[in-house]
Structure formats: structure tokens, C-alpha cells
Amino acid sequence: MSVHTTAGWARALTSALHQATGDARLHDEARRLLAAGQAGPLNVNQGFATSKFPLPDGRVARPRLLVTPLTASEWDRIEAAICARPDAADLAGTAAISDQLTDPSLTAGVPIAPDPQDISHTCTCTPDAASTACPHSVAVGMLLTERVRTAPAPLFTLRGRPHQHLKKRLRTNSPAPQPAGPTAPAARPLHDNTPGPAAPVPAQVTRALRPIPDPVTLDLTQVRLVLHASLPEPPEPLPGTEALRALAADAAHRAGACLDGQQLPDGHTPGGDIARFLSLPHGAAFRQAAMDHLDLDVVGMGHLQLAYTQGGPVGAAVYLEAFSVDHDTLAHAQASIQPLRPAPTATIVCEDNRVTDEAAGIQLRYGPDGRWYPYRAPYGVWQPVPGPSPDPAQAYRAARRSNQRIS
Template structure:
């Protein structure tokens, strides 16, 4: 499922956001956006931004939405997996007929509003402005809407791909039962013991116990299935020695926190390089993605590989502090910064920062439309942002 946005998403969300507020409130919200540049933060169940009251006091209004349940997401994923081809996030998904009757765009009744500017709960210019900001964001990328409704888009895409690959496996498997969607067991044939053929006893063999024979005439025999081959077992022995030496030297933590990051570490070593293709198949990565995973490990170690492969939950305050740190460095300070999971994305600058399990921000840039790891991870998001900009600079000059 490849992301593709159109204006239909923005128009639908704008209509939902402006249904309940009166015309004066909507006009005041638009004047706020025209007068004050602010960044939008999208989280599961709410979106927020910072504005200033006439007194200069800052306020952070929240536009809250009713999140879809796990059962509703499961039905949506099933509907998307049943589509005959990969249309991505086209505007047809704004029609609930394509998402199991469950609308992705919330209705006006799904919203609730909180803002320090008024003690009453209801739409004010600030919360309406947050909704209009989100609608404008959907013109270029629809993924924040999925986060807003309660589930990150990458989780939906993974579930749909898994379902599609599972259906293809069942369709290609002999003995598959298309009605039950389970593999049909092969019928068992029982043979009475009296009718079973008897294996004749072999004839005795004359052994020459006087002649010399080599102990290993042709080398060790191959390990029995399903054990790995001799070459693979040798690589595992070499890797165990490497891990032990790294632990003794205390130079690094050699093992990754999961299979994916450990495969990035393993294939970066001389004894693991021949198994790069097998690692790609195991992780479900293509050649470009595997190259980026290797770069992430080169620049940031196993934590860098983990930040490439996985998303982590980072509290909103941590994202807000990082966003404030990079704000003076941004070439387009009024453009939206997308905050999702552990990632800050500045599309206008072509920069993304990913917070890793090592407590560092790992820089990314997108020279060809795909996020690529850059050198220079740092606990300081401003330094990581500068590293990503430096990595992108040669590509901007050659365009």
C-alpha cells in the first residue's frame, strides 16, 4: 500500500471540523492561522498546536476525536486486504464503502474540544484552527489521519501485507480448503501390523580389521536436516567468538535487541556478509531497504538499526522539546512538523529525526523520496538536524 494523497481528504475533514462551530468562530480560526505560524502535533486520539492569546500567554488547544476500536481496525484491514490491487491511500478510501462501512474521516459528532481560552467545553477558534491545520496536512500526506483515529498507518500497511501474503500462500498450497480458509489434512491410512512389509535382515559383511583406514576420509558429514549447513554453522561459531570478544573488550554491545537489528549487525561483519540475501528474505526487505538498514547500523550501531526498523513510543513533551530545539534551524519555519511515535518529520526541509533506544536522535534525509539514514546521531536533536541537512546538501546542489 503506497501512500497517495489528494484534496478529497482535506475537503472531507474541513467539512467535518466546520460543521458545528458558527461562522464567526470559523472565520476567527482562519484569521489565527493567517496571523500566527504554528506547528501541528498529531497523536493517537488528539491533535494540538500552540497559539498565543492577545495578552501574549501561550495556549495549547486540543482537538480530540473518538478513536476507532481494535475490532473496527481489523475490519478495515480485512477490507483493504481484499482489494484486487494496491491503490494506496487514494481518495476512494474517503468513501466508507471501501473500508467495511467504517468511515476513516470522523464526523462532527466524533470531535470534542479543550482549550485554556474558555472554561466551557466546545469549539473555540483555537481548536477549530487545529482541525484546519490537520486538514491542510492531509493534502500532502494522509498518514497522520490514521494516527489521529488511533492507529499508525505503518501498522495498517503491515497487517494488510501479511493478510495478502497469507491468502496467496493458501491459494498456492495443495490440499487447501477454500471454504474453511485452512489447509485440509491429508487422509490417514492405517495398515494392520500383520500386513506391513517386513524389512529383510542384511547379509553379514566381512570387515578388514588389519588395514589402515583414515578416520575422516572425506571430511565431516553434513549436519542432518533441519540444521544449517557446515558453512552456516562455521559463521555462527565465528559470530559467537566476535560477541564474546566485544563483551570482554566492553567496546560495544554486540547483540541487537531483536532479530532484525541483530541481523543488521551480523551481515555487517565479514563472516555474516555472505548471508545478506537470506537476511533480506527473513526481514522482508528489498535491496534498497537492506542497504538503508546497513547504513543505519554503520552510522548508529544496533540502536541505529532498531530506529530504522521499528517505531517507539515517545511522550509528547519529549517530541515538543525536540521540535523547539530544531525550530531556529529550519529553512521553512512556518511549515508543519509532523510528530508521530518517535519521529519528527520536516517535509519542507527533507529532514526526519528518529529517537532510538540509545537515547539519541538519528538523522534521516530523503534525496530520492525515501528516507535514508545519515551520519551523526546525537542526544541533541539540533545537532542531529544539522547532520541531516549537511548530508542532504550535496544532493540539493546536483539537482
């Protein structure tokens, strides 16, 4: 059995970087910059990695190492090939992603490590270096190489799909459902009003038809309430009786809150509204159904409830989903928390709406309500902690306080 290591990722990336630049002097100058401790934190995003370096004239150079992301179909092929292996969890189920996956034959012929032609450079150090390699951009590549030597996940982000996506697929990987047999009737949507082909009416049915009877006068004074009576189960695909009763109770709860003048929380997303529903007495019985629907295990459901308790429906939505955020918002958050970081030169990873300081075990997630939600990972899994704030520095302080209490 082959031993799983991670150093091969750094070797593959180093080889590609050397071939892409082709100038040994640039690499020597980049090493001198790093040895002098002039590099800022490494920021890894989809398609580029960046950092910053001070310049002699007082300006700041902002280089970028650009890497062509893989397409969604290429990532789907890679993940399918990995998940099909019996040792998939060992190869890619943890942060120590095996460097065996640098072999394209294990990833459906699609290389995860970039080729030299996938790499380009930009930098603000001089106008004529805007689209060519310079010591600063080469130094960014070296920083990234050292990073992936022991933690290859940023390389997945750089190539277009975070490693977390593959981990989730490995957890939920199951055989595809078998297609229905040739005699199975095609399912039609519940509200599909498109007329289908007319079915022939048997002659015996035609003979049995009778005229519609005349309307009768109803005595509504003797109406018997049947709200709590035993009712037959609705036909598929309608929800069951228990679910319909819970939905009616939820509608009554919301209507009563409106009549009392209460401000109802906005669910923002279906996941956020599910968390709100589960927090109420009539929704508690559907916890397992919600876990199945949201693809959460017991720990994940506990974290979802924490997220709702600490941040309402928006907090739950932020826990469940990765929202798109512009780069300036992430850059502002990174600059705000930089003075607070215990290891200021360690790598910061930005992807989607998340700013992750892995050295401190802290992650901030930006929500659609404009607040930053703090997370920490004391046991290797990100979980929400109290203290969301519009100020990323305040949210970072809340996460640090939570870490201190846990430790």
C-alpha cells in the same frame, strides 16, 4: 476509470468539523487567527492534532483537536478491504491517497474520515474552554484540513495507524498459505516437552528389541577431529549445516572479542543483532535470508547497513522499528529544532518515536540509547544519514548538512 484526487478528504473533514462545533462565529474567528499568521506548527499524533497561539496577556494557548482513533481490528478490516482491490496500489500506495477511500463501502464499512461525534476540543486559553470548542481549537482543525487536502497521510495517523503501515502491507501482500490437509501431522514446537498420546508399538518391533549392551572402554588417544568433515544436514526444523557453522563462527568471534577486552555492542533487538551479524564475514552469505526475514527489498537492506554503519546495532534497530516515546520527549525535540527549520510554519508530524519536518525533508528518530538519529528522503524514501546525537538540534543540523551535500 475514475480520476484519483485527494481534495475529498478535506471536504469530508470540513463537514465533520462544522457539524461538531455548530457555531459559525467560531469558524470566522479561527480564520482571522490564521490570516494573522498567529498559528504555530501543526503537530499530528494518534488521537489528536495540536498547535499553539499567542494570547494578549503573554501566555500561549495550546489547543487540541481530539479525534477518536479506530481500533486495531477496524484498521485490519480497512486494510484487508483495500488490499483486496486490484487497484489498491493506485488508491493508497503513494502519499496521494485517493479520496475514493472516503467512501466507507470501499473500507469494509468503517469510515476513515471522522464523523462529527468522533471530534472534540480542548484548549488552555481559558479554564471554562477546557472541554469545549474555541477559535484556537477550530483553527487547528482548519490547519489539518488544509494539510490533508493534498497529503492525507496525517489523517491516518490521527485515526490511529500511520499510512506507512498500509503501504508496507500493500508491498508484501500475498495470498494466505493454504491449510494443511486432514492427514498432515500437527507440527510440535522444537522444545515442547509436553507428552503426546502414546503410539501403539507394532508387535514385530517389540520382538526385534534387544537389551542395551554393556558400556565399552573407549580409546580417546585415537580421536579423529571431524570439525571440518562432511556432515549430514540436520533434520527439520533445525538450521542447516551452513547456518550452524556461521553461528559457531559468530559465537567464536564474540568470545574472542571478550577475551581481547573489547566492548561488544548490545543488539537491543533481534533486528539490530541481525545487522551486526551481517556486517561480519561469516554473516555476509545470509544477506538474502535476512532480507526475507526482515521483509526488506534491496534498497531497504542497503539502508539497514547504512544505519548500522552510522549508529551500530541501535541505529539498525531504530531503522527497523518504531519505538514508543512519551509526548514530552517529542515536544522537547520539536521546540529544539524550531529555530533551525527553513519553513518554521510548515507542519511537523510526530508519531511513535519520529519527528518529521516534511517541508525540509528531514526526520529524527529517537533511539533506546537516548540519541536522535537523523534521516532524510531525497528520493521519497527515508534513509539514515550520519550524525546521531542526544541533542535533537545537533541531529537536525546533521540532516540539513547531508541534504545540502546531496542537492
